[in-house]
Structure formats: structure tokens, C-alpha cells
Amino acid sequence: MTQGTKSRIDIKNVSKIYKTGSGTVEAVKNFTESVKDGEFVCVVGASGCGKTTLLWCLSGLHPSTLGTVEIDGEILNAPMPGKIGMVFQDSNLLPWRTLMENIELPFQIKKKPINHELVEELLEVAGLKGFENSYPGELSGGMKQRGSIVRALAQDPEVLLMDEPFGALDAFTREEMNLFLLKVWAKTKKTIVFVTHSISEAIFLGDRIWVMSPRPGRLARVVDVDFARPRHIDLQFEPDFISILKEIRTEVEGSKAGKGN
Numbered sequence: 359m360t361q362g363t364k365s366r367i368d369i370k371n372v373s374k375i376y377k378t379g380s381g382t383v384e385a386v387k388n389f390t391e392s393v394k395d396g397e398f399v400c401v402v403g404a405s406g407c408g409k410t411t412l413l414w415c416l417s418g419l420h421p422s423t424l425g426t427v428e429i430d431g432e433i434l435n436a437p438m439p440g441k442i443g444m445v446f447q448d449s450n451l452l453p454w455r456t457l458m459e460n461i462e463l464p465f466q467i468k469k470k471p472i473n474h475e476l477v478e479e480l481l482e483v484a485g486l487k488g489f490e491n492s493y494p495g496e497l498s499g500g501m502k503q504r505g506s507i508v509r510a511l512a513q514d515p516e517v518l519l520m521d522e523p524f525g526a527l528d529a530f531t532r533e534e535m536n537l538f539l540l541k542v543w544a545k546t547k548k549t550i551v552f553v554t555h556s557i558s559e560a561i562f563l564g565d566r567i568w569v570m571s572p573r574p575g576r577l578a579r580v581v582d583v584d585f586a587r588p589r590h591i592d593l594q595f596e597p598d599f600i601s602i603l604k605e606i607r608t609e610v611e612g613s614k615a616g617k618g619n
């Protein structure tokens with residue numbers, strides 16, 4: 359599997375203000391943090407605290423109102439499709455194209471030759487070999503989501519931005535997907551920023567967790583997760599895991615009630 363080059367992200371005083379009919383919303387305020395090369399950062403926080411907004415600022419698709427985002431020292435002011443990949447809650451596979459045709463689409467759009475070797479390797483790891491000619495409607499939710507991750511990784515991006523990619527899946531499929539993602543990440547060492555509602559998912563996956571508080575969306579806390587890798591799914595039952603979970607939960611609950619603002 360490709361090793362790809364990794365990328366560092368520096369977020370400097372980023373604020374995002376939306377203008378609405380009824381006024382303005384400070385969705386993200388004065389956010390300053392960095393993601394190291396090959397690091398796996400998870401972002402958690404109450405609904406509406408600005409997680410998705412922050413991710414879009416990192417994508418270059420919806421720029422921040424104030425502040426800058428730098429990818430390897432280069433200021434981000436437009437999307438970098440070869441460098442930054444995105445995966446959303448919905449797999450976004452086109453239903454009228456087969457899985458393989460969906461994976462090939464970004465190559466066709468970019469008029470770039472398909473990296474068959476990498477695609478084959480990713481399909482293998484994703485357990486999707488034999489389903490290349492299936493249509494999305496013939497795949498399970500987990501398979502579709504793995505397909506969309508394969509589609510993003512086939513572009514060999516340096517940074518992978520993920521917004522609740524497993525949010526719609528049942529608990530068991532979600533655990534499988536977590537293990538799949540860690541397996542892929544261990545091989546590729548991409549720089550990942552992963553947004554999730556699930557604090558336990560964040561602790562299981564991440565090297566570090568950014569806890570955000572709402573109104574305005576701010577970075578409330580950074581938690582280092584030092585559990586050894588590879589991580590076993592039973593880690594979530596360990597006392598140390600549960601104590602971090604409780605700590606972050608208290609922080610998120612407190613910020614929801616307005617105590618953190």
C-alpha cells in the first residue's frame with residue numbers, strides 16, 4: 359500500500375461567521391491548533407458546536423472568515439483535491455454507477471490515469487473484492503461507507519477529513535469500520551481529522567481529541583490519548599478508557615448547558 363507523503367495542518371486564529379436572515383452566527387471562534395504529520399485527530403462536541411464548519415474550513419471549500427489554515431506551511435485559500443480528501447456521513451456513491459465506476463470517477467474528472475494497483479489493494483483491505491461491479495443499492499451501509507473511503511484514499515490524498523463517516527451505521531458495523539480505518543491508517547499514515555458524535559469512537563481512534571464547546575464554537579480542551587497501537591476493540595471496557603470517556607462527557611455536557619461559555 360502507498361505510503362504517500364504526510365501533511366501538517368496549522369490552524370491559526372480561525373473564526374467562521376455565518377450571516378443569516380436573523381443576524382450572524384459565530385460558528386467557530388479563534389480556533390488555534392495544529393495536526394502533526396500522520397496524526398489522527400478526532401473532534402467531538404455537542405451538536406451545533408461548529409465541528410462540520412471547522413472541517414469545511416480545513417478543506418479549503420468554505421474558507422474561514424478570519425485567520426488562516428496552512429497545509430505544510432502553504433496558506434489554504436482554495437480546495438486542494440489531490441492533497442485533501444473528504445468522507446461524509448453519507449457515502450455519496452452515485453447509485454447509477456457500479457462501485458468501481460464510482461471509484462474511477464474522481465480520476466476521470468481530474469483526467470488522471472487510474473492507479474489500479476492502489477485501488478486493488480484498498481478494495482482488498484476494505485473486504486470489497488468481488489463487489490466491484492455491484493451498484494450501491496446492492497451493498498450494505500458499511501460496504502458503501504468502505505467504498506467511499508476507498509474512493510477517497512484511491513486519490514492518495516495527504517490529508518483525510520472525515521465528518522461522522524460512520525454515524526449512520528449500527529454499533530457492530532461501526533466497530534468493524536473503526537478497525538478497518540485503523541488498519542488502513544496504520545499502513546498509509548495519512549493525516550486524519552475525524553469528526554464524531556461518539557466520544558468512545560474518538561478515544562478508540564485518535565491520537566488526540568479536540569473537545570469543542572458551542573456558541574461560539576471554541577476549542578475547549580485537547581486530550582492526549584496514549585493507548586498503545588494496534589488497539590483492540592475491548593479497549594473500550596478498560597478502566598482508563600472509561601475514565602477519559604467520563605471526563606470528556608462531563609466537559610461536553612457542561613458546555614451544552616452553557617457552563618463552558
Ligand SMILES: Nc1ncnc2c1ncn2[C@@H]1O[C@H](COP(=O)(O)OP(=O)(O)OP(=O)(O)O)[C@@H](O)[C@H]1O
Nearest residue numbers: 376377378383385404405406407408409410411412
Ligand atoms: N450555512 C450556514 N448558514 C448559517 N448558519 C450555519 C450554517 N452552517 C452551520 N451554521 C450554524 O453554525 C453552527 C455550527 O454548525 P455546524 O454544522 O458546524 O455544527 P456541528 O458541530 O457540525 O453540529 P452537528 O454535530 O449537529 O453536525 C450552528 O449554530 C449552525 O446553525
Ligand SMILES: [Mg+2]
Nearest residue numbers: 409410411521
Ligand atoms: Mg456536523
